[in-house]
Amino acid sequence: MTDLLIHSGSLVTPEQVFIADVAISGEEIVAIGPNLGRDATQVVDASGAFLFPGFIDAHVHFNEPGRAEWEGISTGSRALAAGGGTLYFDMPLNSTPPTLDGSTLHRKREIAEAKSVTDFALWGGLTPVNLSTIEELADLGVVGFKAFMSDSGISDFPRADRVTLRRGMQLIARRGLPVAVHAEDQELTAKLTQSLRSAGKTGWKDFLKSRPVEAELIAIRTALELAGETGCPLHIVHVSCPEGIDLIVRARDQGVNVSVETCPHYLLLTERDLEKLGAPAKCAPPVRDEGRCSALWNLVRAGMIDTLGSDHSPAPPEMKVSADAFSVWGGISGCQHGLALVLAELFSTDGVMGFQRFTSMTAAKVAERFGLESKGTIAPGCHADLVLVTFDGGSEIPPESLRYRHKMSPYTGKFLRAQVRRTWLRGQQIYGEGLVAEPKPKGRMVRPRR
Numbered sequence: 001m002t003d004l005l006i007h008s009g010s011l012v013t014p015e016q017v018f019i020a021d022v023a024i025s026g027e028e029i030v031a032i033g034p035n036l037g038r039d040a041t042q043v044v045d046a047s048g049a050f051l052f053p054g055f056i057d058a059h060v061h062f063n064e065p066g067r068a069e070w071e072g073i074s075t076g077s078r079a080l081a082a083g084g085g086t087l088y089f090d091m092p093l094n095s096t097p098p099t100l101d102g103s104t105l106h107r108k109r110e111i112a113e114a115k116s117v118t119d120f121a122l123w124g125g126l127t128p129v130n131l132s133t134i135e136e137l138a139d140l141g142v143v144g145f146k147a148f149m150s151d152s153g154i155s156d157f158p159r160a161d162r163v164t165l166r167r168g169m170q171l172i173a174r175r176g177l178p179v180a181v182h183a184e185d186q187e188l189t190a191k192l193t194q195s196l197r198s199a200g201k202t203g204w205k206d207f208l209k210s211r212p213v214e215a216e217l218i219a220i221r222t223a224l225e226l227a228g229e230t231g232c233p234l235h236i237v238h239v240s241c242p243e244g245i246d247l248i249v250r251a252r253d254q255g256v257n258v259s260v261e262t263c264p265h266y267l268l269l270t271e272r273d274l275e276k277l278g279a280p281a282k283c284a285p286p287v288r289d290e291g292r293c294s295a296l297w298n299l300v301r302a303g304m305i306d307t308l309g310s311d312h313s314p315a316p317p318e319m320k321v322s323a324d325a326f327s328v329w330g331g332i333s334g335c336q337h338g339l340a341l342v343l344a345e346l347f348s349t350d351g352v353m354g355f356q357r358f359t360s361m362t363a364a365k366v367a368e369r370f371g372l373e374s375k376g377t378i379a380p381g382c383h384a385d386l387v388l389v390t391f392d393g394g395s396e397i398p399p400e401s402l403r404y405r406h407k408m409s410p411y412t413g414k415f416l417r418a419q420v421r422r423t424w425l426r427g428q429q430i431y432g433e434g435l436v437a438e439p440k441p442k443g444r445m446v447r448p449r450r
C-alpha cells in the first residue's frame with residue numbers, strides 16, 4: 001500500500017527534469033513513473049511544481065550544546081526545513097564543548113535526536129589538542145573532520161598549524177574520511193588586522209582589507225600540498241574567490257583528492273552590500289567585489305563547484321553591534337533562504353539546466369562525496385527526502401518569516417522567486433501546506449558508508 005503519492009511533479013535530477021508520479025511507502029520511495037494511479041493514503045497534486053531531492057546543507061553551526069542561545073538545533077533545523085533542507089552537517093564549533101572526542105559527539109547526537117526535525121550528520125574537529133581522539137570520532141560515525149588554518153575566534157577550538165594538519169591528514173586518510181579546512185592564512189590576516197586596528201582603521205573597508213584574497217590563496221595552496229602528500233581527501237569550505245577555485249581545479253587535475261564548497265553569500269552579496277548592511281553580512285573569508293562574484297556564478301554554472309553550503313552561523317544580536325567592524329561577531333544567518341535564492345537565480349538565467357546544477361551541488365554530489373547512502377537522489381529505494389518548489393510569483397523575504405532564534409539575516413528584503421511549498425523527511429511532511437501541527441523532532445544521525 002502506498003502511503004503518499006506525489007502526482008505529476010517535475011522531478012529534478014542532475015541529468016534531467018521530467019514529469020512523473022512518485023510513490024512513497026513508509027520512509028522510502030518505492031516507484032517513479034507516469035500514471036502510478038491514485039491508490040494511496042494521501043495524494044498530493046504537484047502539477048506545475050518542481051520536486052527536488054531534499055537540500056543537504058553540509059555546513060551549519062547550530063551551536064548546541066553550550067551556545068543554544070546563539071541558535072540551537074530546534075530553531076535551526078526548522079528554519080532549514082522551511083528552506084527545503086532535509087539534512088545538515090553540524091560543525092564541531094561553536095558548540096561548547098566543541099566536538100573533539102567521543103563523549104562530546106555523543107552528547108551532541110543525543111540533543112539532535114531529541115530536537116532536530118531533519119536528519120543530521122556531525123563533523124568532528126581536527127585541532128592540535130585532539131589528535132589522539134581522531135580514531136574514536138571516526139568509529140562513532142563523523143562525516144569528516146574540520147580544521148581552521150586561521151584562528152577560529154573560539155578559544156576551545158584552536159587553529160591547526162601545518163604540523164597538526166599533516167599529522168591529522170595522515171590519520172584521517174587511513175579512514176578514508178575527508179578533512180574540511182577553513183582556508184585563510186593566519187600570519188597575513190593577523191598582521192594586516194593588527195596594523196589597521198593600531199592605526200585606528202576600524203570600518204568595513206578596513207575589515208575587508210584585513211582578509212584579502214591572497215590570504216585565502218596561501219592557505220589553499222598549503223592545504224592542497226598536504227592533501228597531495230598524505231593522500232587525504234580534502235574539502236575546502238566557503239571558497240569566496242574564483243582564483244581559489246582555479247587552484248583547486250588545477251590540483252585536482254594533478255590527482256589531488258579535493259572537493260570545493262562555496263556559499264550563497266559569496267554569490268548573493270558583494271563588498272558593497274557589506275558596507276551597506278554591516279554586521280548581518282560579516283563573515284570570513286569576507287564577501288568579495290562584483291567582478292569576483294560574477295566570476296563565481298560562472299563557475300557554478302560551469303559545474304566547477306561541488307557543494308553549496310549555507311555556513312549558517314548566527315550569534316545573539318548584542319554581539320553584532322559595534323562601531324568597530326573588527327569587534328562585530330562574524331557569521332551569516334542563511335540556512336533558510338540562501339540556497340533557495342541561489343536556486344531562483346539559476347532558474348532565471350539557465351532555466352531547468354540551472355536546476356540540474358543546483359541539485360548536484362545540494363544533493364547528489366554531497367551524498368556522493370560524503371558517502372551517504374539512500375540520500376541525495378529521487379530514486380526507488382532511496383529515502384523520501386523531498387522538496388516541492390514553485391516559481392510562479394514570489395515575494396520579498398519579510399523579517400517575521402525567519403525561523404531562526406534571532407530574526408537577523410542579510411537576505412531579508414530580497415525578492416525570493418522560489419517558493420518552498422512542502423518538505424518531506426523520509427516520507428513525513430516536516431514543512432508547508434497542509435501540515436496541521438508542528439512536526440515532531442524525528443531527526444536521525446546519518447553516518448558515512450565505511
Ligand SMILES: [Zn+2]
Pocket residue numbers: 059060061091311313
Ligand atoms: Zn562555518
